[in-house]
Amino acid sequence: MGNVAVVGVGQSHFGIRSDASLRELAFEAVKACLEDAHVPLADVQSMVVSVASDELSCALQPSAQVVDYIGFHPRPSFRVEGACASGSMAVRTGWMNIASGLADLVLVVGAEKMTEAPTARATEVLGRAGDFLWEYPFGMTFPGYYALIAQAHMAKYGTTEAQLAAVAVKNHHYGALNPYAHMRKEITLEKAMNSFVVAAPLKLYDCCLISDGAAAILLASEKLAKRISKKPIWIRGLGLGTGSLSLAHREDLTTLGATVEAARQAYEMAGVGPKDIDVAVVHDCFTIAEIVAYEDLGFCPKGEGGRLVEDRETYIGGTIPVNVDGGLKSKGHPIGTTGVSMAVEITKQLRGEADEGRQVPKAEVGLSHNVGGNGQHAVVHVFSQDKE
Secondary structure: OOOEEEEEEEEOOOEOOOOOOHHHHHHHHHHHHHHHHOOOHHHOOEEEEEOOOHHHHOOOOHHHHHHHHHOOOOOOEEEEOEOEOHHHHHHHHHHHHHHOOOOOEEEEEEEEOOOOOOHHHHHHHHHOOOOOOOOHHHOOOHHHHHHHHHHHHHHHHOOOHHHHHHHHHHHHHHHOOOOOOOOOOOOOHHHHHHOOEEEOOEEHHHEOOOOEEEEEEEEEEHHHHHHHOOOOEEEEEEEEEEOOOOHHHOOOOOOOHHHHHHHHHHHHHHOOOHHHOOEEEOOOOEHHHHHHHHHHOOOOOOOOHHHHHHOOOOOOOOOOOEOOOOHHHHHOOOOOOHHHHHHHHHHHHHHOOOOOOOOOOOOOEEEEEEEEOOOOEEEEEEEEOOOO
């Protein structure tokens, strides 16, 4: 298989985008991406689109809206779906398109329009990503799922509500510096701790935002990458793991087995380990999810994730800077977009092009981690300045 690089990136502003439709959000991201790569759309051979929800998009083929508006006909384009991991699955699919020899230049687009649905309705729709037969009908929502994970982690390892809140404080700190973030404001530990309870022990600031937004990356084969970009960023390792649909079937709620498996695959393929990662973006749909990700990705021993953030080791200057784009928590979580946006952030970090106050010094190897559902899917990608 040949090497594959990211040669262009772009994204829309995240937030309540009442000024733009799904297709217009995608256009914003694609336009920025192609301008970044200095490549015309006519040169792109294939496109992979990630839109996670038919219901929130009010369409059975939401990706067709994107393809139409961009004007990509009659070239190959298709949609992938893996709940909240759809974006990273689209990146993986684009990589496979090139590695297989089917194409040399592939556009990967993630887009989601979520805020036109009332919060209660969006929460209900997203709840169906869990077990539709045995959990959803009994009132389970995603705050509820992750509240159970948080309670299990606290009972087993002594993780505290203050440690959960510390994740939110960190991510809001960096989100305030990200011009594309949905919620650009800092919060204090006291404010996070005193916010209202959503699903105990998770409070308002432990939960990510319902957002609109889009992101795009341009992938190229090795023979094209260096012609297009002076600084291509190579996808060195890819991992994809799966877990049971039902939480009731899991032996341990304090870990996501899908993440552990995806990380093992990605590290092995890239020839690196957790200590080689200079910067990471992880799936922090809820603050406990980031703490569990630290552990499952090998950034710290099991049970020490809370202490890792409490000791500020996941800030810039710490042992492993995590979510210095604000994460899902502050940047926002337009579900089909998130994985592609993660690739945008890591590419910018490794190019040295992140915003002031968010750039990790001398970052050479980066990692993205994206979870679908409450752990049914997990996708881990390792990016590097070097192809080997």
